[in-house]
Amino acid sequence: MFTHNDDYYFMPKQQNPISRLGNCGLSILIDLGRMGCYLLQMILGCFRTPFRFSEFMRQMNFIGVGSLVVIFFTAASTGMVLGLQGYYSLHKFGAEGMLGSAVSLTLIMELGPVLTALMVAGRAGSAMCAELGIMRISEQLDALDCMAIDPFRYLISPKLLAALISVPLLTALFDVVGIAGGYVAGVHLMGVNPGSYIDGMQSSVTSHDVWLGTVKSFVFALLIAWICTGRGYFVHLIRGAGFGARSVSKVTTQAVVLSSISVLIFDYLLTAILI
């Protein structure tokens, strides 16, 4: 288990730029190591008994149900924009019939997982980070440790499990709503043949594409839950975050930015590896 070694806080401010660079590198390494151990504990916490089903359901409701509206509107707007822009581009080559294929492939393989992850990071990830950060600074996490209650099993792992289930489901919803949005824009507004839209989609999307999108959404869910809860959990150890309420707000912003950047980087890596 982690202890609160505050030494990290008090890393000396060296005058020598090389020493400062070295200290900075060391800080990053320490942080990465700590976050690596945290990820391991988080995963192990999912298998520790008794499983907190009530907390898991609460998180499913918060991450999944609570994100439905924002996912719906983001997906509808993205799908409609893709429908309009796709029509505009394809029309130049007389290939409007490919609109269904273009919209669905873009959404299923790329935009669905990425935009869903970014929305969940902004909405639920920030809340998870702030919740744990506040629990840390108000000594509630210390209280759990002192009662010999494993904070991972009790608090953190249910968040991870809920994210791992909710995010792929939200991604599936995003894909469906987005494709429907593209249909509305392409077929009803721009006059694309409905048969060719549906047929184009059916003939071009393979199970591999759906699998790629699903793998991405699982990885993004893991990244969001890991980074956002981890930053909150270690709010007192993060260099330069300050103390008290200010540290929580600063670290929450940092968590959303970090998880969003990680989603984008891993999106590229996964596409490069799996496509």
Next chain:
Amino acid sequence: MNTTGIEFKGVTKAFIRDDGSKQVILDQVNFSIPAGKTTVIAGGSGQGKSVTLKLILRLMDADSGQILVGDDDITRARGNKLKELRTRFGVLFQGAALFDSMTVFENVALPLRERTSKSEDEVREQVLSSLEQLELLGHENKFPAQLSGGMKKRAGLARALQLKPEIMLFDEPTTGLDPVMTQEIYQLFARTQEQIGYTSIIVSHDIPKVFNLADQVIVLNNGAMDVFSSPEAIQWSNKPHIREFVQTTMGEIYQSHLVEK
């Protein structure tokens, strides 16, 4: 009879300041906290009172040395052993550390639900009985945000006592409370200690009031510790920093009161 005391053997803890200098909080300190007695840890701000509590609970690692809880060295405990050692402690945090999203009842019931196999009826009975003892009955469905400072402390104490700890740690237990509530809280500590027989460690600024509870006093100063077998013994110290501590925290009135005692 409780036989669990605590022993510090050559414990050192230091932090490195922003300017690169080293701030030694504890420098090779050795002392014992006797079982079943009340030890008050006093000292100025930043002298390491709360750090000492965190070291005892292993919420923070010592740089060197051993901290024995009974016969077990908590500085080397890992996994289940550490958990087992922590179940011997009860802690009342400075802000009570109640879970905001839970009611008073749920907060107090938490250790029983998580750490024992008691049925829900048994949990309910024990929690309501504790709340009645601590004059919190009728407030069990309130959330911590709806409680006064004194009520929060009492709820925190109720939660800490549920598993009948062998050692109770109090971190600034009366901070932010008015004198009447402070008195009540101290009476409560004395009463619960009499009932359960725990070893009590109180970190407090509330001097001299907290000395009424103390069997032993430890004064922290620049990494060193001075241990006094009774609060009265402090006044006989010849050390300049202790004399200064007595002057600033207790004043002449209390000194004369101690002399009379």
